[in-house]
Amino acid sequence: MELPYPRAMTTPAVPRIPEAVHRRRWAILGVLMLSLLIVVLDNSILNVAIKTISTPAPTGLGATQSELEWAINSYTLVFAGLLFSAGLLGDRVGRKKVLLGGLVVFGIGSALAAESGSPAQLIAFRALMAVGAAFVMPATLAVLMNVFEREEQPKAIGVWAGGVGIAIAIGPITGGLLLDHFWWGSVFLVNVPIVLLALALMIWLVPDSRDPSPGRTDPVGVVLSVVGLVLLVYGIIKGGELADFTDPAVLSSIVAGLVVLTAFVVFEKRSDHPSIDITYFKNKVFSAAMAVITLVFFALMGVTFFSVFYTQSVRGYSPLQTGLLMLPLAAAQMIFAPRARLVVDRIGIRATTTIAMLVLAASLLAFAAFDADTPIWILEVVFFAMGAGMAHVMTPTSVVIMQALPREKAGSASALSNTFRQVGGALGIAVLGSVLSAAYRNGIEDKLGALPAGLRDTAGESIEATLGVAAKLGDQGKTLVTPANDAFLHAMHVTAAGGAVVALAGAVVVALFLPGKPKAVRKEAGEEELASVES
Structure with missing residues (x-):
């Protein structure tokens, strides 16, 4: 997305920003920061919730380590893939419209994620949240550039960027407080009232703006980039889950991902309106x-x-x-x-x-x-x-x-x-998470020989899975706790x-x-x- 920089004024005495907008510029910045806060806050809250979500029902969803990786990466990959096109769409149809639409989608995705009945549903609803987030983040900065005069822009953007740091800091604490008092879905449901407040304030305060000469969207590039990354990440995560990166399904997925990403680069080089200018x-x-x-x-x-x-x-x-x-x-x-x-x-x-x-x-x-x-x-x-x-x-x-x-x-x-x-x-979560998963499975495997075959496979997926099986076995399962900790520590050291x-x-x-x-x-x-x- 091309952020519109103000052109040199021929008459410096006349402000570029309308007086009514200029008077409420700091209130508008507060609304933009609130919108940005929920996008960043959600990811930092999730960081402390992944262990709870991996706990068997009714406490959590019993998500495996690979499912947890996808719950994080489904958001990240969709967000990254749509970021450019979302910015260009805001330039074309109006940043306020895109902001409002993005917040609505994010709020709906958050409410659905909170009520997920399975890891697969959580992964899908996290991806929906990412669609909304991709439209929110670039539009906030573009609106900011259109409500502040050039001399105030550095200060305003500094405050805007500081909001990201605040969200990163308070996210884990907020998530911890929610999980101490409510069920795991509260870390997503908390977004809904914030979204409603942001929507009301945005309709009231934020002016609309658009680029008079917007760029063209690149749907083919978006599809190629997202598909390529998903195939690559799927192969990496699957390799860690199986503790075997030579498995045909793993190799074929990784190779297919690399081929599609290569096609993306070639397409972008030849396109006259690329998402990414190579x-x-x-x-x-x-x-x-x-x-x-x-x-x-x-x-x-x-x-x-x-x-x-x-x-x-x-x-x-x-x-x-x-x-x-x-x-x-x-x-x-x-x-x-x-x-x-x-x-x-x-x-x-x-x-x-x-x-x-x-x-x-x-x-x-x-x-x-x-x-x-x-x-x-x-x-x-x-x-x-x-x-x-x-x-x-x-x-x-x-x-x-x-x-x-x-x-x-x-x-x-x-x-x-x-x-x-x-x-x-x-890629960090996929690669290092897969290394962690493979190393843990290799470290715990020979300690699970006394378990039935079905439980053995389940217990070998992650430390939470092992501890979950141990809890179900009662006194007999206590002998698994120390080996599980030792296997995880070894896997963590390798990772x-x-x-x-x-x-x-x-x-x-x-x-x-x-x-x-x-x-x-x-x-x-x-x-x-x-x-x-x-x-």
Whole structure:
């Protein structure tokens, strides 16, 4: 989506924004942040709920690890696939209409997800929520650009971006509080009243706007990208579920996904209205920054996935306690992200991001040394270090991405950055989740020999499945608890080491391709600051 930047005014005394809109601009920003909050909040709430959802009914849905991965990735993949087309549709038919429609779809999907009777239903309704979210996120920033004058845009976008950090911070705690007092579906149902409030305020306060020269949508590109990613991710998750990546079904799905994604790239190169302009990636600096964003979210989402089972299943913490344990990760991002530029100014982009990626790699490697009684303050230090590392990667790379392309392409660059974050996170959950699943199954298999064949297969799926079977067997099942914990810890160590290797690969990429000292500040006041927060 191309975000409309205001053209130079021939008569500076006349404001571009109508006076009635200008007077209520900060109230409009509050409504936009509320809309953005529920989109981001839902994913961060889900992080602490996945263990509960994996618990057998009536407490949860008895979802397997692969089903949990799909519950997360069905949202992520649909969101990433529709982001560009949703932005273009908003430009064409009006951003307010698209925002309202997106919120309605998101609210309906949330209500249905809360009442899901099976993991399959949850996966489908999460995908529906993603359709709504894809229309909300790009439209919020586009509306913001049309209600603030240029001199106030950096401040407004800074507040907007801060809302994302707030949602990341309060999501796990909110999820923990809900799960401590209500059933698992409450983490989705909580979205509905927020959606209703946002809709009412938006109808009342937010003006409509559209691009007078909107781009064309790319339905073929959208279908190819989503289908290719789903086939690839399905194969990866299935390989982890079977603990066999040479299985014909696994290999055929992965190969088919890669073929479709190749067809997507070829189609986009030849299209006169592509979703993704492949020529952007001829710029090595731009490509390197995108690769690093993908790798960071690959590692982060994978770690978040297994750390919830570590804190709740192995350590015995409640969902609320788990949410509180994750606070240092969000707090570090909120503290260091606005200050990362000071480090960049002193030592340069390449040095800052390389050191940050090494900090991330070390943080991931620390999980490979955790056991069932590691002092919890060490986990808190590791989470804080991860957040600080992420802040010093995301802010400089965002600036690099914006500066690597012409200013009129800033909207596309922002959308691309969001898309690659989502894809990186989806692949991280799929790949690292599959490594975790395969390693756990291999570690627990020889401890399940005394169980009936049917129970043996069920118990080998995940630590929650093993503990669920153990609970049903009563005293006889108690002998499975320690082997389950040991097998999970071994699987977590293997997975964490894999994540650390990915972070090290990112360190190599930034060390080789990102620029050193930042370029001179642009002439237009605030422009560089705007670039640093847009994506």
